[in-house]
Amino acid sequence: MTEIFNFAFGPYPQRVNIYLAEKQPEGVAVTVYAEPDRRANTPPPEIRALTPTGSLPILRDADGTLVGQSLAILDYIEDIIPEPNMRGNTPAERAKVRQYVHMLDEALTFFGLWARHGSALGQGVVRSSREVAEICADRYFGKLRLIERLMSEEPFIAGEYVTLADCVAMATLQYAKDFYDVPIPPECVKLQMWFDSFSQRPSAKQPPYPEKQWRKAMGLMGQTGVCF
Ligand SMILES: N[C@@H](CCC(=O)N[C@@H](CS)C(=O)NCC(=O)O)C(=O)O
Numbered sequence: 196m197t198e199i200f201n202f203a204f205g206p207y208p209q210r211v212n213i214y215l216a217e218k219q220p221e222g223v224a225v226t227v228y229a230e231p232d233r234r235a236n237t238p239p240p241e242i243r244a245l246t247p248t249g250s251l252p253i254l255r256d257a258d259g260t261l262v263g264q265s266l267a268i269l270d271y272i273e274d275i276i277p278e279p280n281m282r283g284n285t286p287a288e289r290a291k292v293r294q295y296v297h298m299l300d301e302a303l304t305f306f307g308l309w310a311r312h313g314s315a316l317g318q319g320v321v322r323s324s325r326e327v328a329e330i331c332a333d334r335y336f337g338k339l340r341l342i343e344r345l346m347s348e349e350p351f352i353a354g355e356y357v358t359l360a361d362c363v364a365m366a367t368l369q370y371a372k373d374f375y376d377v378p379i380p381p382e383c384v385k386l387q388m389w390f391d392s393f394s395q396r397p398s399a400k401q402p403p404y405p406e407k408q409w410r411k412a413m414g415l416m417g418q419t420g421v422c423f
Pocket of ligand 1: 202204205206207208231248249250251252263264265
């Protein structure tokens with residue numbers, strides 16, 4: 196049995212949640228914790244101990260193989276359960292999917308830094324810098340504009356069918372919009388159309404966000420004084 200331990204929300208956990216809902220792999224048992232809560236002991240210490248940083252998602256296979264990092268987990272499941280293929284059928288298709296996944300990963304890194312440095316939720320977590328927040332906001336939107344330029348009129352991010360790129364894109368853009376109230380830049384028309392359409396899929400159902408955190412996160416653009 197392949198086991199996955201994950202959180203119910205957050206951009207990295209949500210990549211895996213969306214992927215599992217799309218792929219529906221057989222023989223994978225998923226345990227989802229609402230949020231990290233030391234007082235409630237979730238995730239339990241033995242699960243935290245599986246990973247050096249204690250962060251989720253994490254995968255444990257029947258032979259004891261441990262895989263951390265959301266993107267490595269998606270790749271591992273694609274390797275052990277190849278169908279339906281969500282990574283591309285040819286070298287060119289796979290390269291295209293990877294290209295988008297890497298760009299989205301970069302976008303999320305910038306978004307995370309922006310949120311840390313620019314929101315009330317990040318206060319006290321890092322020594323915050325308004326300048327870092329502004330630079331990272333600009334880089335985040337820049338990545339989305341780059342993705343927009345590369346996208347075609349096809350129904351999914353990388354082409355005719357759902358791939359890892361859609362799961363990673365949805366997790367990022369949904370988190371930005373629903374948790375921090377940061378929309379897609381208005382000129383990213385194809386990306387917005389894709390987002391509106393993919394949002395209708397059951398896999399993209401909004402995850403439950405803890406209200407206390409959400410209140411501090413909302414309105415990130417206003418909190419930082421950033422506009423398009
Ligand atoms: N790069 C990692 C990031 C994982 C990560 O940051 N997980 C966060 C949730 S979004 C976490 O587990 N935080 C709780 C903790 O570290 O206690 C991945 O892609 O899996």
